[in-house]
Amino acid sequence: MAAAPTVDICFVGSGVVNFGGTENPWNHSIRLEKLGGIRVVAIIDPLTDKADEILQEKLAGSSSHLYKGCKVYGDIATALKENNNIKAAFIGVPPIHHGSFSEGNDVELQLLNGGINLFVEKPVSVIPPEQFNEYVSAVTKTAADKDCVVSVGYMFRYHPAIIRIKEEIKKYGRPLVALNARYSCTCSNLKKVFWWNAALSGGPIIEQATHFCDLVRYIGGEVELDSVKGYNVPFSANPTDTGFLTSIPKVVLDADIPEDKMAPCATQCVWRFKNGGIGTLTHTLLLHDHQYETGIDMWCDGLYISLLNPYLPQCTLKIRKSGSIEESVETFPGVDTYFEEISAFMRAVSSKSEYGLIRSTYEDAAKTYELSWAIRRATTQQK
Ligand SMILES: NC(=O)c1ccc[n+]([C@@H]2O[C@H](COP(=O)([O-])OP(=O)(O)OC[C@H]3O[C@@H](n4cnc5c(N)ncnc54)[C@H](O)[C@@H]3O)[C@@H](O)[C@H]2O)c1
Known part of the structure; x- marks a missing residue:
């Protein structure tokens, strides 16, 4: 050949x-x-x-x-x-x-x-x-x-856990009713100055949690953009404020990014899907050291699915179905979604x-981009 x-x-x-x-x-x-x-x-x-x-x-x-x-x-x-x-x-x-x-x-x-x-x-x-x-x-x-x-x-669209989640919900035949996505990133080793500056990166939802905004749409369908509501905890340079971070890399501190452009420490939002279900996303910039913690919980009538840490080799997927209180647990050793x-x-x-x-595709990614902007606008002063 x-x-x-x-x-x-x-x-x-x-x-x-x-x-x-x-x-x-x-x-x-x-x-x-x-x-x-x-x-x-x-x-x-x-x-x-x-x-x-x-x-x-x-x-x-x-x-x-x-x-x-x-x-x-x-x-x-x-x-x-x-x-x-x-x-x-x-x-x-x-x-x-x-x-x-x-x-x-x-x-x-x-x-x-x-x-x-x-x-x-x-x-x-x-x-x-x-x-x-x-x-x-x-x-x-x-x-x-x-x-x-x-x-x-x-x-993540190529991750076998995500493919499995979509198949499971489709096979189950009932609509997704609720979804809860969590993205906890580490602040202490994030040394890219542009990342911290929302004027350059778009902010942490547009730049980073976008992966989960995309999964929200990929798994749950389109979101009513007007329904997105939420809050954030803005960054603060004042050590007595809740939004003060103790472990920001020196290179970022030295860059003197204006406080109102700094990435918020935490963002939490809620929305309604076009199919009538509801969803939430929590993004935080609060972990120290280097490993992210991410996950998504999903519920249909009688079905509960929990995805934990799709970035990591120890990613797990738990599924509990109507008729049993036992959860099945799947792991995905050796998966390389970047390669896929x-x-x-x-x-x-x-x-x-x-x-x-x-x-x-590019057109589809533009819809994820719109969702991430709707979250940014609903949770920050950065319009
Ligand atoms: N999918 C993922 O998991 C993932 C992971 C990391 C980064 N990213 C994305 O990749 C993008 C780049 O991130 P990075 O970490 O590689 O950044 P980086 O800062 O390490 O590298 C970016 C490079 O682009 C160069 N550059 C700037 N303008 C250019 C131009 N017009 N033409 C050619 N090069 C230009 C810069 O000089 C720099 O060397 C970001 O949008 C980031 O969100 C995605």
Whole structure:
């Protein structure tokens, strides 16, 4: 059998999501190396020295053959001028730098116009959704005109626990009545200054809890955006206030982010689903050390499902069904949802017949983006 053709790819952004960090599971390049069938021809980042350091590390590593001939570029236009065979791009840049028509930030359109399939990291933008919708239309149209796919990095949609939850609720045949999502992040080692500044990141719901806003929609269906209500505990620099955090990284404190732009310590909201059910989300920035705690509880008439820690290898799913007080407990050892989402994307890039493998399209991700904005507006002064 003939080997599948090698696909030329590029990375846009030489940061942690594309190339990994010290403690987190994300790192698209190592999944692509494991998958094979690729040739990395460009790493694009205005911080060219940083990108070059990454490239040199790759050239010295065990997958160096996949990076032979790869060059670092400071901008997309130059990279595309020198490489006319790029088939896929992995966009991992801070949200303020993509997802809008403003100069240089139309990253998706620049690449799609070159006929390049896109894997775009969440959040898809940082501008208000009313403005973003026009950009979504342009991206969708250009992708269709160029026959390209756009996949957004909501990796939990590929997690077997999530697939199982959806199947279980469908099989049970009763509507979801209530859902309670919790996302507890650690503040002490979150050293990305842009992340803490809502003007740059959108805030922790848009930037981070977006993964769970997406699962809320994926599992529970659409939310009545007007029904979203909630509160937050704003950050405070005053040690006697509830919103004072004792363990913020020094680099963040030194950045002097205006207090009203700082990520809130806690956000809690409630809403009604279009199907009549209700949901809540709690996001906190209160844990110390490095491990997140996340989970979702779901109830139908006679069915209770509890998902715990989908980020971690020790993720568990508990299901209690009508007719028994016993809970079944499932675990998912060895699951790598980042690998699953990237494999699905690369299969779609290689064959149009596989477009259906993409579980998070750009238009769909725009709806998650709208929900995250509705929560931000309902819980903060940041409108
Ligand atoms: N799905 C996930 O689990 C997950 C995990 C981590 C990060 N992310 C997302 O990925 C995105 C990037 O995060 P990160 O942690 O890699 O950030 P990072 O700060 O580590 O890296 C971002 C890089 O993008 C570069 N950049 C900025 N503008 C650019 C442009 N116009 N063209 C090319 N490069 C540009 C920066 O110089 C920087 O090197 C964020 O939106 C984040 O939310 C998703």
